[in-house]
Amino acid sequence: xxLSPFVNPKIxxxxxxxxxxxxxxxxxxxxxxxxxxxxxxxxxxxxESTRSLAFQKEFPDRFFEIGVAEQNMAGMSAGMAACGKIPxxxxxxxxxxxxxxxxxxxxxxxxxxxxxxxxxxxxxSVGPDGATHQALEDMAIMRVLPxxxxxxxxxxxxxxxxxxxxxxxxxxxxxxxxREKTPIITMDNAPFEIGKALVLSEGTDVTxxxxxxxxxxxxxxxxxxxxxxxxxxVINCPSVKPLDTATxxxxxxxxxxVVTIEEHQITGGLFxxxxxxxxxxxxxxxxxxxxxxxxxxxxxxxxLLEKYEMKADRIIAQVHRLLHAAx
Amino acid sequence: xxxxxxxxxxxxxAATDIRIAIIDMLLEAGSGHSAGPLGMAxxxxxxxxNIARIDPKKPWDEKRDRIILSNGHICPVWYATLAQRGFFPxxxxxxxxxxxSRLQGHPHRASLPGIENTGGPLGQGLSQALGIAxxxxxxxxxxxxxxLMSDGEQEEGQTWEAIMCAGKYRVSNLTAIIDRNNIQIxxxxxxxxxxxxxxxKYMSFNWHVIEVDGxxxxxxxxxxxxxxxxxxxxxxxxxHTIPGKGVDFMENDYLWHGKPPNKAEARRALxxxxxxxxxxxxxxx
Numbered sequence: 001x002x003l004s005p006f007v008n009p010k011i012x013x014x015x016x017x018x019x020x021x022x023x024x025x026x027x028x029x030x031x032x033x034x035x036x037x038x039x040x041x042x043x044x045x046x047x048e049s050t051r052s053l054a055f056q057k058e059f060p061d062r063f064f065e066i067g068v069a070e071q072n073m074a075g076m077s078a079g080m081a082a083c084g085k086i087p088x089x090x091x092x093x094x095x096x097x098x099x100x101x102x103x104x105x106x107x108x109x110x111x112x113x114x115x116x117x118x119x120x121x122x123x124x125s126v127g128p129d130g131a132t133h134q135a136l137e138d139m140a141i142m143r144v145l146p147x148x149x150x151x152x153x154x155x156x157x158x159x160x161x162x163x164x165x166x167x168x169x170x171x172x173x174x175x176x177x178x179r180e181k182t183p184i185i186t187m188d189n190a191p192f193e194i195g196k197a198l199v200l201s202e203g204t205d206v207t208x209x210x211x212x213x214x215x216x217x218x219x220x221x222x223x224x225x226x227x228x229x230x231x232x233x234v235i236n237c238p239s240v241k242p243l244d245t246a247t248x249x250x251x252x253x254x255x256x257x258v259v260t261i262e263e264h265q266i267t268g269g270l271f272x273x274x275x276x277x278x279x280x281x282x283x284x285x286x287x288x289x290x291x292x293x294x295x296x297x298x299x300x301x302x303x304l305l306e307k308y309e310m311k312a313d314r315i316i317a318q319v320h321r322l323l324h325a326a327x
Numbered sequence: 328x329x330x331x332x333x334x335x336x337x338x339x340x341a342a343t344d345i346r347i348a349i350i351d352m353l354l355e356a357g358s359g360h361s362a363g364p365l366g367m368a369x370x371x372x373x374x375x376x377n378i379a380r381i382d383p384k385k386p387w388d389e390k391r392d393r394i395i396l397s398n399g400h401i402c403p404v405w406y407a408t409l410a411q412r413g414f415f416p417x418x419x420x421x422x423x424x425x426x427x428s429r430l431q432g433h434p435h436r437a438s439l440p441g442i443e444n445t446g447g448p449l450g451q452g453l454s455q456a457l458g459i460a461x462x463x464x465x466x467x468x469x470x471x472x473x474x475l476m477s478d479g480e481q482e483e484g485q486t487w488e489a490i491m492c493a494g495k496y497r498v499s500n501l502t503a504i505i506d507r508n509n510i511q512i513x514x515x516x517x518x519x520x521x522x523x524x525x526x527x528k529y530m531s532f533n534w535h536v537i538e539v540d541g542x543x544x545x546x547x548x549x550x551x552x553x554x555x556x557x558x559x560x561x562x563x564x565x566x567h568t569i570p571g572k573g574v575d576f577m578e579n580d581y582l583w584h585g586k587p588p589n590k591a592e593a594r595r596a597l598x599x600x601x602x603x604x605x606x607x608x609x610x611x612x
Binding site: 040066072077078082083111 | 446448
């Protein structure tokens with residue numbers, strides 16, 4: 001398997017280093033704050049677990065504790081952005097953008113204000129907290145808003161770069177990150193740009209397009225498929241909106257079949273974005289790996305990813321279905 | 328500060344002109360809200376013609392005071408006031424709610440000079456205003472923020488999130504003004520959802536509260552002066568108003584909350600406004 005030089009060479013080792021992607025937000029927002037004194041952070045009573053704490057310690061005057069009031073936080077950030085600030089608003093993704101979608105729609109997106117929405121603990125892997133706290137719809141509800149950028153970085157490095165890119169970008173951005181420790185997939189020097197995807201491994205038989213920490217499962221699947229003689233191309237697609245249509249099109253023209261992988265409902269997220277694009281530009285069969293239109297439940301992250309079929313074996317099964325259908 | 332009678336008269340004249348423009352706009356648009364915009368004409372005139380530090384020639388000047396409209400549905404009064412004050416040509420007022428117009432049915436931030444925020448879905452303006460007030464404070468700006476709200480939107484939970492947070496951050500550069508006209512779409516506020524005692528509620532959240540007659544320009548100006556002198560607290564001005572003020576058949580009738588006048592009603596309304604206080608005695612039916 002030909003891995004891109006931007007992939008961690010230890011990726012397939014059992015002791016591959018694992019760090020929560022939320023740490024990348026914590027590091028990134030402090031770095032952004034050092035670069036630009038207009039960066040401010042607002043948080044809703046989740047300062048430690050969203051990793052906003054480092055910013056609060058570094059820049060106490062530019063940190064605002066809003067309490068458990070996500071709607072007010074969104075509206076306040078709009079007001080701050082209207083005065084030239086670059087607010088990062090942090091909470092769990094189920095609350096922000098879950099609870100405050102209308103405020104994000106009206107006060108931020110329609111107003112085209114420069115607010116960065118940080119959705120922590122996204123996906124089913126938040127685990128034992130159960131379905132109420134498992135954000136599996138956040139990318140869908142952000143993706144439908146005009147002006148909004150939607151990013152789902154795959155590891156701690158990419159999250160840090162996404163946060164820095166969001167700070168530089170003028171306009172509303174949503175970034176989701178996760179609670180659990182997940183493998184470091186990319187190298188520190190891997191490029192990151194809003195609207196760009198990265199081919200992690202080249203192949204000719206099927207394109208696996210993944211976002212978030214499940215990119216790791218896509219790589220595991222590609223490795224196993226290789227043993228069967230199936231060459232899968234793996235694309236890391238952190239920019240769910242805007243999509244890197246050129247990279248996707250180039251790959252799919254070659255492979256003519258796609259599996260999408262995301263820790264999100266299969267409606268409205270990455271699968272939706274890829275299917276919408278390809279159906280009008282280059283229609284090919286696409287199968288999803290993701291949450292099949294049901295709510296989650298309590299359990300350990302790995303148990304849940306297994307039960308709701310978001311691991312490598314499910315990706316492989318979907319590839320087999322596509323290849324079988326082609327014969 | 329002593330406010331000269333001459334100043335008051337000029338503001339009152341501006342308010343009448345604003346009301347006339349509102350009726351003209353609503354008739355032309357064929358939809359929109361009547362009662363709220365008419366009821367707030369005196370507050371808008373006082374803010375834009377006297378209280379706020381604003382310059383129509385430099386509408387986005389960093390040093391300007393910010394005027395935020397939370398209950399966006401009364402935007403005809405905002406548009407009419409801005410045009411009257413010279414922010415954009417008055418003839419554009421007749422494009423209200425029409426395709427391609429800068430005068431959207433509910434205000435869209437920066438679509439026109441002076442439109443500081445997007446509003447419409449109720450309860451969002453106070454949070455926006457609070458964010459602006461805190462950002463101005465970070466910037467060591469001396470600008471003030473005025474947030475105009477309806478009484479009905481005090482029913483929104485977000486409003487109370489913002490009231491609580493403004494009390495916490497002691498934003499003395501923030502002055503909220505509630506249009507206390509006692510009506511909302513479905514009827515009188517106190518039967519839809521009792522709001523009283525509004526003043527006590529705000530005070531308990533660490534706000535300074537002033538009650539005024541919302542049609543008394545002198546009282547409005549003096550209350551805003553008092554708010555400027557209050558330290559360590561945001562101020563609420565509870566402005567008691569008559570919905571539909573200036574047009575007798577609209578006054579205090581909640582059925583006029585959400586509809587425009589037809590042609591005959593507009594003619595009656597305009598006649599009443601134009602002859603008001605003998606400004607134009609020769610007006611014909």
